[in-house]
Each structure stands twice: as C-alpha cells, then as structure tokens.
Amino acid sequence: MPSHDRVPRPAGPPARGGTDPEVDRLLARSDAELAAAATASDPAERFEHGHLAALRAAAAVVALRGRPSPRTGARSVWDMLARVEPDLAPWAGYFASGARLRVAIEAGHGEQVTARRAAELVACAEDFRDEVGILVDPDGGFALRLHAAPAAS
Template identity: 45%
Template sequence: MPLRSPAPAPPSRDALGLLRQAAEQLAEAHRETEPLRRYPAAYLAALRAGAAVLAMRARPRTRRGAPRDVWRLLAEVAPELEEWAAFFAGCSRLRIEAEAGIGRHVDRRAADDLLRQAEQFVTRVQLLLPR
C-alpha cells in the first residue's frame, strides 16, 4: 500500500489574522479617494499578505544578521512569489513618500494601479492556504 503524505497543517492564527487585516486594508484603500492615502493603504494590504506567507512558511533563524524586510524574506521562503516581492519592494519608496505627503509621483492612476496589484496579490496568497 503506498504511503500518503500527511495533510498540510492548517494555517496559523497569525497567518489568518494577517490575511484578514490585508482584506480590511484593501477595503480601506477602496474607500480612499486621495491618491496619497490610497497608495499606502494598498501597499500595506500587500505587506500584510506577504507577512501572512511568512507566518505560514518561515522558520526562525538562530544567527543574527542585518534586519531584512518582508519582501526579501518572502522571495526566499516562497519562490513562486518572487516577482510579486520584487514588484512591491520597488513600490516601497513611493509608499514612504506618499505617507509623508510628498509623493509627486503618486497620482490617481499610480494609486489605482497599485490597488489592483495588491488585490491580485492578496488573492494569490489566499490560494496558497492549505484547504
């Protein structure tokens, strides 16, 4: 009789909580009409979804090193999301500028585009959850 691999463990409460926060952040981004507020809200939704993947897959490291951001860690623990991680890492500077109110390059189109990308990413992360 062939051996079956064990069923995947259900996602942790932390991962589910982060995904719930990501969905709430997407809803907030949709409510925002000001691009300088919509852009960071969409970015934070993606960031929380990325953190949810880390909560599901990352293993604590024992050695100390330079702190690394979610996007670098995500590319390591979920290679299938590497392109997404690179995309959102590239959006980090504009998010910081938008939050500071100096986002000259954050217009309505940029904010709407990021919101669409964040929605797709959150959906992709939800599909990674064990069923």
C-alpha cells in the first residue's frame, strides 16, 4: 500500500550505488562544504560551512526517501528529515538548533561563534555525513572522502 505521507519521486536512471543523480550531487556538495570547513580559520566561517554540509546531506536523504506531503506540516529540511528517516531525527534536532546562528553568520553577525562551538558542529556534521553515506550506500560507495590523500608513488 503506498504511503500518503510522501510525494512520489519520478523514476530516473540510477547513478552509482543505485541512487539518483540528485542524491549524488547533494552528497558531493556536502563533502565540498566539509572541505571548506576544514580549511577555514574563522570560527564563524567553519560553523557556516559545517552547517551547510549537514544541510546538503539531509537534503540527500530527503531526495532519496521522497519529500513528505505538505499535509505533514514539515517546512524545513530538518522537519522533512525527521519524517522520512526517523532514525536521523536526533541529528535533525541538533542541526535545526543551529539554523538561526547560521543565518546570523550569513547576515554578518558571526562574532558570537567560538572556536569550540565551530569545532563541535563541524565534527557533528562529519559524523552525520558518514551516517548518511552508510544509509545511502551500505557498501561504502558514498563514504566521506574528505581526508583521503592520494597514495605517493
């Protein structure tokens, strides 16, 4: 029986790991944001990139599982994530609590972000991205490759 809480996704050609190209694109964007967070020296910039990385990873899960119906009242990606993948609801709550701070940073008010807070959020974003990678492809094809260096010859 089809669920009435989700909007069906259009069929399209699967990308690697059997996912659709949108999921792959969102995970690549998440990885790019984590790379930017890793190289940023300003705590506010690190926080912003880390939060955006988590946002992109959450959007990948929503793209994979299908958007909840507008009738559910889910308005943000964090609300949608909690509805379509309840096991990730604690992550959704954590990152939703940082959304206002990210908006403040984007408005030029990043002075309130400490190095410790930024480091915590980036570490959580990396952990969340890893969990999403396992969810998307349990065989490891979508694992975060932020710190992988090419082998020396």
